Amino acid sequence: MSSAKGRIPVSIITGFLGAGKSTLLNRILKDPVMKDAAVIINEFGEVGIDHMLVEASNDAVIELADGCLCCTVRGELVETLAMLIDGMQTGKLKPISRVVIETTGLADPAPVMQSVMGHPAISQHFDLDGVITVVDAVNGLKTLEGFSEALRQVAVADRLILTKKTLADDAAINALSDRLKELNPRAAMTDGDSEEAGRAAVLVNGLYDPATKIADVDRWLKDEIAAEHDLDHHTDEHHGHDHDHGHNHHDGHHHRHDVNRHGDDIRSYSIIHDQPIDPMALEMFLDILRSTHGEKLLRMKAVVALTDRPDRPVVLHGVQSIFPQPVRLPAWPDPSDRRTRLVLITKDLPETYVRELFDAFTGRPAIDRPDRAALEDNPLAIPGLKI
Numbered sequence: 001m002s003s004a005k006g007r008i009p010v011s012i013i014t015g016f017l018g019a020g021k022s023t024l025l026n027r028i029l030k031d032p033v034m035k036d037a038a039v040i041i042n043e044f045g046e047v048g049i050d051h052m053l054v055e056a057s058n059d060a061v062i063e064l065a066d067g068c069l070c071c072t073v074r075g076e077l078v079e080t081l082a083m084l085i086d087g088m089q090t091g092k093l094k095p096i097s098r099v100v101i102e103t104t105g106l107a108d109p110a111p112v113m114q115s116v117m118g119h120p121a122i123s124q125h126f127d128l129d130g131v132i133t134v135v136d137a138v139n140g141l142k143t144l145e146g147f148s149e150a151l152r153q154v155a156v157a158d159r160l161i162l163t164k165k166t167l168a169d170d171a172a173i174n175a176l177s178d179r180l181k182e183l184n185p186r187a188a189m190t191d192g193d194s195e196e197a198g199r200a201a202v203l204v205n206g207l208y209d210p211a212t213k214i215a216d217v218d219r220w221l222k223d224e225i226a227a228e229h230d231l232d233h234h235t236d237e238h239h240g241h242d243h244d245h246g247h248n249h250h251d252g253h254h255h256r257h258d259v260n261r262h263g264d265d266i267r268s269y270s271i272i273h274d275q276p277i278d279p280m281a282l283e284m285f286l287d288i289l290r291s292t293h294g295e296k297l298l299r300m301k302a303v304v305a306l307t308d309r310p311d312r313p314v315v316l317h318g319v320q321s322i323f324p325q326p327v328r329l330p331a332w333p334d335p336s337d338r339r340t341r342l343v344l345i346t347k348d349l350p351e352t353y354v355r356e357l358f359d360a361f362t363g364r365p366a367i368d369r370p371d372r373a374a375l376e377d378n379p380l381a382i383p384g385l386k387i
């Protein structure tokens with residue numbers, strides 16, 4: 001298992017065409033903290049002018065040995081990241097504190113996230129810190145209705161930044177905010193006009209505080225925040241599946257979030273389990289989920305208690321079928337809360353299917369459901385697999 005020590009956080013700034021990504025990036029680059037950051041403008045091979053619009057200030061750029069000032073690169077992201085590692089290892093580049101990638105407006109962020117997380121050589125050096133999605137208050141709602149890329153950008157975000165609020169009326173802003181909370185109740189929401197939006201701190205959304213390298217599971221999973229939202233709006237939707245774990249933050253731990261009203265089926269929910277899990281059972285659960293429905297798994301984050309070392313939780317995250325090597329934490333960040341917590345964002349994948357699969361492997365019996373032994377024998381035995 002890998003550790004976070006010495007790894008470089010990578011932030012992805014995404015958002016639909018014209019939402020304000022470059023404007024935001026320009027502001028953030030003025031933060032002195034960004035002086036050792038590398039910026040990659042991901043053009044996906046298109047001829048783009050975005051890189052010319054980023055006013056890289058002297059403080060915010062990496063000096064390459066050949067005198068090239070700004071690491072503004074088009075082309076393959078993996079090659080670019082590999083080039084950064086090579087540059088640092090050979091001393092041609094000074095150490096980079098952070099990488100920021102700005103995607104094109106039409107990008108599905110998943111391949112960008114996978115480039116950071118899925119490549120063995122790259123994921124050894126870089127950690128996906130988070131996805132920051134810029135949403136335009138004027139056009140955001142329409143864009144979400146018309147473009148699946150925009151939906152995905154919002155669904156996988158760790159933070160949403162709402163721009164152009166001065167150009168929109170309150171009713172439109174409220175409608176958009178509600179929709180964003182439905183699609184992604186766990187994302188932190190930042191006002192694009194605020195001072196905060198222009199600070200490098202908005203890029204910090206990962207498991208580790210880059211300064212201390214200490215894991216902040218609560219901030220990363222944000223399941224408690226989402227739970228409040230769920231309880232506010234969907235108190236009648238909990239199904240009878242809760243576990244007694246001795247915490248009283250909220251009554252139920254399985255949060256159904258129905259966002260079907262626009263015809264999409266993006267859901268965000270968490271699974272909580274209070275007993276340590278057999279590592280093999282976890283592996284089988286993930287293997288089946290990935291191999292049968294990987295493309296529907298927009299994002300997953302988890303902290304898991306395993307039976308082999310229940311005192312040292314394992315952290316994992318994944319995008320579609322790509323899961324980097326899990327990280328073993330030295331200890332539980334909050335020793336009073338040793339529950340396994342999985343947060344999933346899925347598209348067209350019924351929540352009950354994921355729950356039943358998890359329950360089958362973690363040994364919670366049910367009369368009408370195959371258990372782990374039956375699934376290992378025949379993974380197709382799980383009901384709903386043919387969805």
Ligand SMILES: Nc1nc2c(ncn2[C@@H]2O[C@H](COP(=O)(O)OP(=O)(O)OP(=O)(O)O)[C@@H](O)[C@H]2O)c(=O)[nH]1
Nearest residue numbers: 016017018019020021022023024050105163164192
């Ligand atoms: N009023 C207002 N205008 C904004 C704001 N953010 C961006 N803009 C304007 O919106 C336009 C598009 O902004 P960009 O930063 O280029 O947007 P982008 O997302 O990088 O655009 P693409 O790269 O084309 O996808 C520009 O004219 C900006 O000046 C904002 O918060 N308020």
